[in-house]
Amino acid sequence: MKSLRPSRRVALAAILAVASSGALAQNWKPTRPINLIVPWAAGGSTDQITRVTAAELEKTLGQTIVIVNQPGASGSIGTKSAFDAARDGYTWTAGAAQDLGPYQTLGSLNASIKDWNLFLTVANIQVIGVNPATPYQNPKQLFDAMKAKPNAIPVATAGVTSAGHNAMELIAKATGVTYRHVTYDGGNPAVVATVAGEAEVTTQLAVEQADMIRGKRLRPLATVSDRPLELEGYGTIPPLSQTLPGFTAPANYFGIFIPKGVPDDIVKTIEKAWVETISKSEAIKKYATSRGALFAPSSGEAAQKAVFPAIQANAWLLFNGGKAKVSPDTVGIPKP
Numbered sequence: 167m168k169s170l171r172p173s174r175r176v177a178l179a180a181i182l183a184v185a186s187s188g189a190l191a192q193n194w195k196p197t198r199p200i201n202l203i204v205p206w207a208a209g210g211s212t213d214q215i216t217r218v219t220a221a222e223l224e225k226t227l228g229q230t231i232v233i234v235n236q237p238g239a240s241g242s243i244g245t246k247s248a249f250d251a252a253r254d255g256y257t258w259t260a261g262a263a264q265d266l267g268p269y270q271t272l273g274s275l276n277a278s279i280k281d282w283n284l285f286l287t288v289a290n291i292q293v294i295g296v297n298p299a300t301p302y303q304n305p306k307q308l309f310d311a312m313k314a315k316p317n318a319i320p321v322a323t324a325g326v327t328s329a330g331h332n333a334m335e336l337i338a339k340a341t342g343v344t345y346r347h348v349t350y351d352g353g354n355p356a357v358v359a360t361v362a363g364e365a366e367v368t369t370q371l372a373v374e375q376a377d378m379i380r381g382k383r384l385r386p387l388a389t390v391s392d393r394p395l396e397l398e399g400y401g402t403i404p405p406l407s408q409t410l411p412g413f414t415a416p417a418n419y420f421g422i423f424i425p426k427g428v429p430d431d432i433v434k435t436i437e438k439a440w441v442e443t444i445s446k447s448e449a450i451k452k453y454a455t456s457r458g459a460l461f462a463p464s465s466g467e468a469a470q471k472a473v474f475p476a477i478q479a480n481a482w483l484l485f486n487g488g489k490a491k492v493s494p495d496t497v498g499i500p501k502p
Contacts, residue, residue: 194435196229196256202422203259205244206324207237207352211290211371215420216260218453219287219444226439237351240325241265242274249277249425255432262290263419263469265327267477270497271490272327277425278498279477283433284469285440286421287450289460290371292333292390293403295357298382300366305388305409308367312343322356322365325349326489327480329418330356330370333390335483337369340410360384371418372397372458379403391415397458416475419462440465478502 202220206212213235220231236244241261248259266282269275294305302308312319323330330353334345348365350356353374360368361383368375368384372395378384380399389395392407392414407413424436444450445463454461464472479502481494495501 194255194429194431196227198256199230199232200227200255201234201251201257202231203234203236203244203248203257205236205238205241205247205259205261207350207355208235209354210324210352211329211354211373212241212261212420213352213354214373214457215287215450215453215459216422218449219260219422219447222443222447222449223436223439226443227435239274240272240327240331240349242269242272242327245269245423246275248423249275249281251425253425253427253429255424255428258422258424260422261420262329262476263421263423263473264329264332264416264476264480266423267474267494267497267499268327268481268484268490271481271485271492271494271499273491279470279473280498281426283424283426283428283436283465284421284473285423285436285444285465286419286469286472287444287461287463288421288454289417289419289462290329290373291393291395291418291458291460292329292369292415293372293375293379293395293458294333294337294387294390294406295360295368295370295375295379295384296387297360297363297366298385299363300385302366302385302387305406308387309337309341309343309409312341312345316344317346319367320346320348320365322348322350322359322368323370324351324353324356327484328353328370330368332418332476332480332483333369333415335487336390336415336479337406339483340413357384372403376400376457395458398456403458416479417460417462417472418476419469419473421469437465475502 251257
């Protein structure tokens with residue numbers, strides 16, 4: 167057998183080295199539990215999907231993932247804790263990607279969407295849900311009442327930047343209505359408050375309202391979308407575009423976020439897990455089907471591209487509504 171010439175031996179060695187480093191880069195094995203901060207209260211949309219996803223990742227990583235609920239300041243407190251933690255790969259956070267960009271415009275966290283590694287699982291849709299004791303049978307009746315009683319009808323959400331607040335601001339922009347914003351430390355508390363009569367309306371996510379809708383403790387009027395929603399055990403919730411022709415809203419993606427700057431082998435390992443495990447997860451698919459969410463796993467640049475329209479919409483709604491301290495275009499978020 168002929169021996170390789172020196173130049174070819176060097177080339178072969180380089181190829182083997184790259185192949186070896188690529189394999190090692192996707193084989194990170196955590197040696198201690200991972201802290202996964204949910205910056206909202208237990209039971210809400212972020213808490214729900216994060217617990218399902220964490221259980222799937224534990225099987226792949228062979229390590230415990232500890233869920234830590236740290237609500238406050240519309241999710242920015244827990245998110246900041248993860249961003250400020252040591253970049254050793256053992257502290258993650260979770261939530262709606264549309265929140266990450268606006269935190270910078272609000273002055274609550276000096277980090278853009280590009281400062282995070284995104285690992286998306288589902289896309290959620292907001293629903294206008296009302297307490298059954300209210301007289302509202304459709305969106306028009308609700309909007310007419312809001313116009314007749316400016317700033318009076320209480321709407322419960324998880325706070326500024328939350329999915330529910332974003333939805334109600336889109337509605338206000340499209341209709342000219344005003345409302346009384348009642349905030350809670352998560353989507354689940356906001357939904358429970360509406361059921362209890364503390365608020366008349368909630369515009370939180372379908373996944374947070376699903377059980378109450380099926381139990382007839384909330385009446386869904388419409389999805390905050392141009393698409394209807396088939397909710398298992400209930401039926402079809404019509405889109406708001408039926409009442410407001412031309413109304414649209416960008417998809418609201420949820421997932422797990424790891425600050426950039428952690429070792430590359432950790433990121434590559436999680437990316438591999440997303441392709442081989444999360445994208446095929448029957449548990450997450452079942453969650454999406456039963457709760458009224460869209461199964462939509464992605465990571466890397468595909469995830470960054472998917473979430474940006476919602477970040478743009480959210481950031482500019484907050485700024486135009488006088489809630490943001492910094493103009494979005496100064497932090498890389500141009501007008502949509």
